[in-house]
Amino acid sequence: DDVTIQLKWVTQAQFAGYYVALENGYYADEGLNVTIRPGGPDIAPPQVIAGGGADVIVEWMPAALAAREAGLPLVNIAQPFKQSGMMLTCLADTGITGPEDFPGRTLGVWFFGNEFPFLSWMSTLGIPTEGGDDGVEVLRQGFNVDPLLQRQADCISTMTYNEFWQVIDAGIGEDELVNFKYEDQGVATLEDGLYVLEENLEDPDFVDRMARFVRASMRGWEWAAENAEDAAMIVLDYDDTGAQTEEHQIRMMGEVALLLEGSNGTLDPEDFERTVQTLLGGGSDPVITDHPGDAAWTHAVTDMAFD
Amino acid sequence: MHAGFWQGFGMSLSLIVAAVLSQGGAPAQPGGAALLGVALAVLLWTLQPKLRARGHAVPMALNLTGIAAGLGVAAWSMATAQTGAEGAAFGWAMVGIWLGGWMLVSFLADLPRASGWAGRAQALLAPVVFGLTLIWFWEALVRVLSVPRVILPPPSAIGARISTSAPTLWVDFVQTFVKGALSGFAIGVAAALVFALVVNRYDFLRRGLLPVGGFLAALPIVGTAPIMVMWFGFDWPSKAAVVVAMVFFPMLVNTVQGLAAADAMQRDLMRTYSASWGQGLRKLHLPAAMPFIFNGLKISSTLALIGAIVAEFFGSPTRGMGFRISTEVGRLQLDMVWAEITVAALAGSLFYGFWALLEKRVTFWHPSQRAR
Amino acid sequence: MKQADAPVIDAQGLNLIFQTADGPVHALKDVDLSIRKGEFVSFIGPSGCGKTTFLRVIADLEQPTAGTITVNGMSPEAARKARAYGYVFQAAGLYPWRTIEGNIRLPLEIMGFSRAEQAERAQRVLELVDLAGFGRKFPWQLSGGMQQRASIARALAFDADILLMDEPFGALDEIVRDHLNEQLLELWKRTEKTIGFVTHSIPEAVYLSTRIVVMSPRPGRISDIIDSPLPRERPLDIRDSPEFIEVAHRVREGLRAGHVDD
Amino acid sequence: MKQADAPVIDAQGLNLIFQTADGPVHALKDVDLSIRKGEFVSFIGPSGCGKTTFLRVIADLEQPTAGTITVNGMSPEAARKARAYGYVFQAAGLYPWRTIEGNIRLPLEIMGFSRAEQAERAQRVLELVDLAGFGRKFPWQLSGGMQQRASIARALAFDADILLMDEPFGALDEIVRDHLNEQLLELWKRTEKTIGFVTHSIPEAVYLSTRIVVMSPRPGRISDIIDSPLPRERPLDIRDSPEFIEVAHRVREGLRAGHVDD
């Protein structure tokens, strides 16, 4: 059976589980022929799945729920990542010590559907994002951490497993940085879940295929978490761009493993609810306006997979 | 063959097929007989030379009714289920409408050109009809094939979005076009003009700089955009810088070429008057260069907006056309994306049109302007 | 040096060799010629014999590779800077972005005439060439003949003593040409300018000139210089006179001798 | 209809009005002319009088707005499709990307001659115009006169009975022109073609033609038709003969009468 999965970003250890499952033959064991499509800037996985370019996508829950509201009924079928890796990283010498110091500052944020966690956080804090003295000036952060290095922004968005280390690699000491983890701020949202189109779930064959896919993928993730170095090398082998480095990927794998802890792939409805509440929370311009209800996730696949 | 012969012939045939097919549907197409009548009239007109009136009124009226009839069938087939005969009728109606639109365009192209403003408006008619046909096709296909809105929205949705989001569009337009593109355009063009004068003055420089310049012009600007963001920050100056980099070389190359455009005799004339360098420049070289300079301006005018938009993909404040496009793609608000693209295309075309019009005024003497 | 009958143009042992990709072209070889004030000298010869080149040397548009040439006793360059001559090119060469009047004003602007003076002179020369009333037209709105006349007017506007004309009437029909020939003669008689005139037409050369220089090509040499016995006063039908036919015959013979069929 | 001395070209009450932005231009007005087989008819007249237009009407390149015209008894369109004539334009108009021979073959290719026939005919006409050996050259490698001869060769290659020539020698110098005139006469005598020939030069018209049509402009009319008393055999120095001068004089008078200064 053929399965095509669309990743959220470029080939890197963030998606090691899938590459490991492919390389180690876990998919083949399940009778699956899996194609992994790397993402990239301006590739929106929901768009890809809507166009029929993939059967399942890796996406962040805020973006997936926003897509639901935009009329694309995505359903979470599995959630390998238990925790959020998102942070706001600030230079210590700017004098920022807590969220109360944000007003008047310039913050770098990813857009393209990745801005929802940030916007929710700010609206929880009651800080306007349109600039001004009591608001924050938001920059659309590009692909890299330059805004911080060039001091164009006081803080930038980083992932624990990726951009943060790039800042470190650029020669800035950990003690020169102040990090705000979304987890710690109580505004964490679910990242890197697997989503499919609602209509497909009516087809038992599809559910079966997805169950096998999720089972194999989780095998891949377990192996990857235990064999970080080897997993990183597998990822490197699948990287067509030749841009990733060994050192960086091994480190990334280590950090990603931390985020996996506590999940066997089954979505915890409490996490879902927390994410929804964060997104609905506060402000005049919430990310989603209505509670999506339980139709936005299902245990049908994971139940079948792990029984 | 007279104008519109094949198109008219084809249109009537497709409409006849569509009419016949539409009779087979569950609730039979009510206007079937009328449709058949129209199609037959067009067919008769195309085939019968005697019926071809000298003027354009009769064929034009037939043509328009034919298109209207096609639209009717298409609308009806879209409203009813897309199965069997309706689907086929729809297909044939589409073909009929396409050919009808084409026939209309050939009539318009054949019409004697009026003078003055009426003529100018008339020249716009054909492209407008062509564009409307395209837009209708887009709308109909998106609806009939039920293309997901997150992939391609229908023009009607885009239009609606433009009217509801006008303030945002305006803010983005100011940020990207007025601040980024225009300032970059002005700086880039001015720098290129000055530079061209210097290069033109010193032959050594010309022989050295032009090849090197050609090489540097080949640098793909998508690559320079992140660098410019790094150098000039997130706001519009970095966009302007990208635009400067984009327009500089086309402008320089054209201007240098233009400054060399005066022919030997025209130069010799200046020599016989023992004119100074400045006099030669003002009275001969600049005027002679104008057609080339405007060529450069026209190319640069389309590049400027594109450059400013692209640069925003690599970092921007939270406004601007490029910012909006990329953000809204991520949010699956494709109607907003297309609204921005529409604004961009409109602004770009108008900016281009502005230079084309000015060119007409300034280089009225050039044979290419006199030809029409 | 600059006394009354000192030569206005004086070329001695003039040579000009163009270096081209195909090797050197000897465009002028050992040309000796001196032209006195008030003369009307025509240059005739087959294509490529160096007529244009010689005129261009006089005008300092080309540098001889050997020999000496003076214009008004000065070097051609000095003469050009002193605006000693007006030059009419074979093609009208009007600037298409200027009106006819604007074209005629062009040299006047460059030479710093006042606006009033410019207008006045432009008007005068326009009348001289029968173009009064066409000043506001653009060149391409005029026929070839009218353009050519405008270009002559332009060269006349600043009233240099020397007029160099390179086949100015080549593109015109015979009647218009006759007419312009008459007018040119008229002007020459009135103003006593020194005129160097290149033509392909034997009758034209004979009709206009006090002296006819016949050239032969490759290398471009002067093969004959014919003094015209015709009086200064020349009605058109002087062309049917035996003297005229005699001179024309001599020119044709000179030409034929030097002519190498290409 | 097509008997021996039926007119080859027969125009009756021909009118042609161009609609231009500045209003209508009456290019031909009430032109009656019939040309018999083997005639050499020259058209002369001031610029813009409609000479070219008339030739173009014959060639079906322009449609008359009133009147009738037949060519070989057919409509011009039918005659064109029957390839009844060869047309030589004012400029040589050779294709720079074809060799001289390639240029001459061009119409033959279009008319579907066999390759062998093409080669044979190209060779023949090249010899006819004295260009044998130049077939492999490109046009820009030849002088203007040679190009013009090649263009004539091209029009001769497919051996139409009628030859229409629009100022073919306008751009050439007098010697070359004389030479080509002689050759054209020679060809005409030998092949007995019917020739329509536009020129600006009075001597040329008189030297070549059996009949000279003098036209006057705006609206373009035929103002005079002069039958030449000259014999078919015409050495170059016939131009000094009294008959010649007499005809030339008459042509000039006719021209002057109709001439309106532009």
Next chain:
Amino acid sequence: MRSILPILTVVAAILALWYAATIQMNRAWTEDRAARAGVELSFTELVADTMSQSRPRLPAPHQVVVELWDSTVVEEMTGRRGWWSTGTLSNRSLIHHGWITLSATFLGFAIGTGLGFVLAIGIVHNRAMDASVMPWAIASQTIPIIALAPMIIVVLNSMGIAGLLPKAIIAAYLSFFPVVVGMVKGLRAPDAMQLDQMKTWNASGWETFAKLRLPSSMPYLFASMKIGIAAALVGTIVGELPVQQGGLGVRLLSGSYYGQTVQIWSALFAAAILAAVLVGIISLIQRVTLKRMGMAQ
């Protein structure tokens, strides 16, 4: 020789300026770090540091050259995945990525030129197209294709079209326009007299096209093909950004993603060299063709 001297002078001048700018633009970082480390830098130390940073604001020219060399020859000869050890091109080498870009560029250029050609023929021969198409062709170039590229790729991918073709289509979109403009001009280059001449020979439309319009359009065709292929290269690079399957565009982006300025610059120069080579190839074909046609005077 005469033409090389001015070029060398200009290049030398640019290099000098570049080095000066390198010091100026990178010194802030050097000084910042020195200040934090609490050391005092001499001028030579400062200069040396500005030219050897790993993520400079502006890399020094020699850094770019070294990177170009390292990521081509050195990578292929000594790299783990290089040609020397695996027999295939390394996916870390610019040769590999340059080849990917090149093939898509060629394909896109071929499609674009073909399309431009067909459109130009239509415009020249059909009044309706002449009246209606051109304004839209101009408008098509004012919409930021670069913004559309990811969507186009997604849509094509969903239609099962992947690999070279989506990139090539974007390349074609950018390269058809210069070809249309140039070819319309070129096909209209024959003057009225030449067209009349064809008519006097009763030539058919096809013959007029093949024997007159087409040959006369050649110089225009080549001029616009030179612009077109450079545009196709830009289009390919743009198309490569979202696909992440190799190519110079990916090198540019990943360089940017990881803040590897030197890598960005070397990819940029590789692209410019590629463009120069492509334009050079067309010039060569132009020279040969025109010479064959006898038009290179």
